[in-house]
Amino acid sequence: MKFIYQNILQQIAQGKKLLAVLIDPDKMPLDNVEGTIKNVNESWVTHIFVGGSTVKAGITAALVAQIKAHTTLPVVLFPGDVTQITNKADGILFLSLLSGRNPEYLIDKQVASVAKLKNTTLEVIPTGYLLIENGKETAVQRVTGTAPMPRHNVQQIVHTAKAGEYMGKHLIYLEAGSGALHPISETIISKVKQELNIPLIVGGGIKNKNQLESAYKAGADLVVIGTAFETDATFFEALKLEAKI
Template identity: 55%
Template sequence: TSIYQEIVFAKKNKRKLLVILLDPEKILVSDVALLCSKIKNAPVTHIFLGGSTFNGNYLDELIVEIKKYCTLPILLFPGDHKQISNEADGILFLSLLSGRNPDYLIEHQINAVPFLKKTDLEIIPTAYLLIESGTITAVERVSLTKPLDRNNIDYVCQTAKAGEFMGNKLVYLEAGSGAKNAIPLEMIKKVVDEIQIPLIVGGGISTQEAIEKVFEAGADMVVIGTAFENDNTFFN
């Protein structure tokens, strides 16, 4: 079975999925063994690997090293086509539907094709929606796009639904790494009612209680980056 089928299966069975986002820029290959021992003690189901500014150096080596210690599925979460490695299991093929920069809607995706054709990665088309979070986050800075208004839930729902109609398999509501304000729970509930496909929520989620609330609101996958980066014992 594919990683995506397992995500859909988990959604159907209301089994919540917890993702650790690792930013390759912040990890040394020599740190991986220890890092993986911490991940093993945590109720984590998937690893996302990527960042807005990573140049792709050592990505293969890093993934090979992670796979020595950890059997969780690794999905690339790339900022651009330089962050593609056949050592991973799959890739979120993101389209930044909240923004109006054609580079992040289609140009990077086109440029990724020659690289993707050399891999057997599972490709999961994902509608990626950046939501305003009280601070300017890396996604906004790097993509040169404005996030969606966090108070205009109807428009966010419409965008998510458009993403589904376009054939995306996942919707990712992103507040941005280290966001001051995470995605509003009310927004998560409304988007879940609107779409049939699984929903990923991330950005600025920094406590166990917050994770629980996001799951209760209906998210299928929750992504934790900064909280685990700052404290490797976060889940213990």
């Protein structure tokens, strides 16, 4: 499937809002996949992202294969490391951590991934990734050794996102971090959205439907939710197809 990005653009052009569930291979036993994906299929989730900051090497492929066996939704890798790349998925967010100044996460890991990627049929989607301060330290911060951008310096966040667009990224991802205390603020989302001509992904710390709606209203095109689905099985209930916002 090489149409993930085109489909995102088309759906956004039609005024649709997109939702990705983030599945962390470290936290999802293979035995739980079928039940979880059944819930996903019955909700208005549009994408399944798979990845994490600290996933054990070698477990992602089996998980993705199991997910693919139970859904037709696009499965997109959201990798914290080269070891998480698997051809079993449909696409990959080819992330560059633009908020940080660690060359390893700006370019080195991307170079290291090429030998693997060029032997896959994954749709590679260039994505500018910005980690924003959220009230507590997150795994991305620890693993990458970079500081998040201060949330009050909105202009710097906007300029960084726009620089990503000028550099040719196809998506910008505003990340508060998994389990963030404060999701990305509406002010940040709306100011970034006003300046961008490419789709905007927002994730980190979104725990309920109100926060989801706020992110959409502020301008998020695609919202990513991981922890809330892991910790609250009833959250899928609120997102059943018939309850679409």
